[in-house]
Amino acid sequence: MQQTRGFYREGQAGFYSFHPLAKFLSFLLYVLSVFQITSWISLSLLFLAFCLAASKGSIMFNILRKVFLIFLPVLIALLFLHSFFHPYHQADMQWNNFPDMSAEGMQYALIIWFRFICAGSFALLFLKTTKISALTSALEQAKMPRILSYIILNAINLLPDLQKRIGEIQESQQARGMELKGSLRNRTRALLSLMAPLIYGELEQLDQRALALEIKGFRNNNTPTVYKREKIQIRDYFLVGLSFGGFCFITGIHIWL
Amino acid sequence: MENKTIRQKYFSSRNIVLVPLAIAINMSIGQLVSLVKLPIFLDSIGTVTAALLGGPIIGALTGLLTNLIWGLISSPVAASFAPVALVIGLATGLCAKYGLFRSWWKVLISGLIIALAASITAVPIRLYLFGGVTGSGADFLTAYLLALGKDLTGSVILTVITSNVPDKIVTAFLGWFLLKGLSKRFLSGYPFASTVLVGKTASAEL
Numbered sequence: 101m102q103q104t105r106g107f108y109r110e111g112q113a114g115f116y117s118f119h120p121l122a123k124f125l126s127f128l129l130y131v132l133s134v135f136q137i138t139s140w141i142s143l144s145l146l147f148l149a150f151c152l153a154a155s156k157g158s159i160m161f162n163i164l165r166k167v168f169l170i171f172l173p174v175l176i177a178l179l180f181l182h183s184f185f186h187p188y189h190q191a192d193m194q195w196n197n198f199p200d201m202s203a204e205g206m207q208y209a210l211i212i213w214f215r216f217i218c219a220g221s222f223a224l225l226f227l228k229t230t231k232i233s234a235l236t237s238a239l240e241q242a243k244m245p246r247i248l249s250y251i252i253l254n255a256i257n258l259l260p261d262l263q264k265r266i267g268e269i270q271e272s273q274q275a276r277g278m279e280l281k282g283s284l285r286n287r288t289r290a291l292l293s294l295m296a297p298l299i300y301g302e303l304e305q306l307d308q309r310a311l312a313l314e315i316k317g318f319r320n321n322n323t324p325t326v327y328k329r330e331k332i333q334i335r336d337y338f339l340v341g342l343s344f345g346g347f348c349f350i351t352g353i354h355i356w357l
Numbered sequence: 358m359e360n361k362t363i364r365q366k367y368f369s370s371r372n373i374v375l376v377p378l379a380i381a382i383n384m385s386i387g388q389l390v391s392l393v394k395l396p397i398f399l400d401s402i403g404t405v406t407a408a409l410l411g412g413p414i415i416g417a418l419t420g421l422l423t424n425l426i427w428g429l430i431s432s433p434v435a436a437s438f439a440p441v442a443l444v445i446g447l448a449t450g451l452c453a454k455y456g457l458f459r460s461w462w463k464v465l466i467s468g469l470i471i472a473l474a475a476s477i478t479a480v481p482i483r484l485y486l487f488g489g490v491t492g493s494g495a496d497f498l499t500a501y502l503l504a505l506g507k508d509l510t511g512s513v514i515l516t517v518i519t520s521n522v523p524d525k526i527v528t529a530f531l532g533w534f535l536l537k538g539l540s541k542r543f544l545s546g547y548p549f550a551s552t553v554l555v556g557k558t559a560s561a562e563l
Contacts, residue, residue, distance in 0.1 A: 107429075107430065107431075170432070170433065170434070173493075174434075174487070174490065174491065177490040177491070177493075177496040178487075178488055178490050180496075180500065181488075181489060181490050181496060181499060181500050181503065182488065182489075184500070184504075185500050185503035185504050208488060209488065212487065212488040219433075220433055223428075223433045224433070227429060232429060232430070235429075247368055247373060248422075250373065250377075251373070251376045251377050251380070251418075251422060252377075252422065252426060254374075254377035255376075255377035255378075255380040255381050255422065255426055256426065256430065258377055258378060258380075258381035259381050259384060259385070259430075261381075262381045262382070262384075262385040263385060263388075266385060266389060280392070280393055284395070284396075287393045287394065287395055288395065290393055291389065291390065291393045291395060291399075294389060295386060295389070295402075295531075296535075296538075298382075298385070298386075299382060299402075299406070299535060300535075300538065300539075302378055302381075302382065303378070303539065303543065304543070306371060306374055306375060306378065306543075306546075307371075307543070307546065309374040309378075310369075310370040310371045310373075310374045310546070311370075313370040313373060313374060314370050318370070318373070
């Protein structure tokens, strides 16, 4: 099975240099702005502006490829559903070959899709330029309970171990004649024979982990989970200010129109 | 002082280590099911197990963090459904608290309640955030219902309920069987779980 450790890629230029909290706040403001826009043309222009602004770090092509791969099935489903079966269908598209396609449905599908492309690109830019440990550290700095930091980091560290364990169980069960293909019954049996040893095996180890936490005195002392902390700098304030300005501008236009 | 009491009640060392494991189980089993190509998700089996062992708060936290972490490391779409996962954990914990995990027919009712709660939360997200589709196979059912003349809201509600009910019933049963298979020594570390199976009122322990 494929091991997952996150989207983060090493780098230093451009968006990498901002504080995780500043990036996170900008992302939230950007998403709030995007979901206020109700024209697909405005959304596509915003997306273009974002691409130009974020292209400094040389990972933009990678991000766009990933975003289009993630949201391509959504686009196909949206266009299919809303073009042919839009519930408020009044105006047909003026294409000879597709007389039943709804113009309203098509526009609605494009609005939804562009919102996802805009929000998804920023989300990926954020995730590719921010280590999860740096994010949890920053959130802890912003007074997030350190139990949450522990849970998030521990879950991410446990994932590859579990995937490795599934591979081992799968190999041993296949040696005993288990088949992953075939009828629904066969596949259900295969799933249960993989799932039960995995979950019971991992639950058995919980006591040891809990004991380790007790010995460390995790619940009683206030030592931080992450020791490396980044300082917030002037450029971080600038990024948040710029995002806030954009958000206010779009909200203003939305209210005015 | 009150906060410390709540922390001590819900966040014992055992519960703190249970949550990340349940999150990792959710993701791994979700991937495993897609590998075996079964027509259900089973991506909340860890949430259900955590809720049965630790109670509604632990279940809700597991569900919420599962989807947020999933969004962070592989699929940003999953993060939008974080409130649904939170409700699944909460509903499971509450069903267990009120004795709905003590016999097979009660587990069946629990599965239905969890599916209903998840659907109520999922419908607005699917409808207003995604325009009724998520790019999965279930979208064909939405399209079919729209073609039959149903409105978008009705079609999405029916699609979400149809895909959630079997999944959540199977998940509830699997969680119950898993709990029954655990040793008494292990369960003694989780006061909530022992009351789920034995039949005492869980609220006394909480």
